Amino acid sequence: TPRWTDVAAEADLFEGAGIPVAPEGHDIALFAIDGEVFATDNLCTHGHAKLCDGFLEGHEIECPFHQGRFDVRSGAPTCAPATEAVKTWPVKVEGGRVYLDLG
Numbered sequence: 001t002p003r004w005t006d007v008a009a010e011a012d013l014f015e016g017a018g019i020p021v022a023p024e025g026h027d028i029a030l031f032a033i034d035g036e037v038f039a040t041d042n043l044c045t046h047g048h049a050k051l052c053d054g055f056l057e058g059h060e061i062e063c064p065f066h067q068g069r070f071d072v073r074s075g076a077p078t079c080a081p082a083t084e085a086v087k088t089w090p091v092k093v094e095g096g097r098v099y100l101d102l103g
């Protein structure tokens with residue numbers, strides 16, 4: 001069963017950029033794109049960089065260290081040197097709050 005957890009106010013998000021949240025000790029990045037919200041693990045799978053500090057282009061987040069890229073919808077790597085998918089988290093937005101299913 002899903003375990004929806006309130007992690008942020010929708011108003012805390014910036015269109016086209018990421019913010020970090022840390023529910024229950026997880027390190028997760030939220031991205032607001034065209035009114036939708038996506039969540040991935042914040043740590044790049046290539047090295048010790050935070051994806052919330054990266055550059056968002058369309059649905060791709062570019063890692064600030066070596067410009068690896070991931071699709072925030074699936075976590076799939078889309079540009080080297082990123083080769084391993086980053087974990088994604090289910091998101092819902094309700095009543096101005098952002099919830100993640102920490103399942």
Ligand code: FES
Nearest residue numbers: 044047063066068
């Ligand atoms: Fe992210 Fe190298 S640490 S691409």
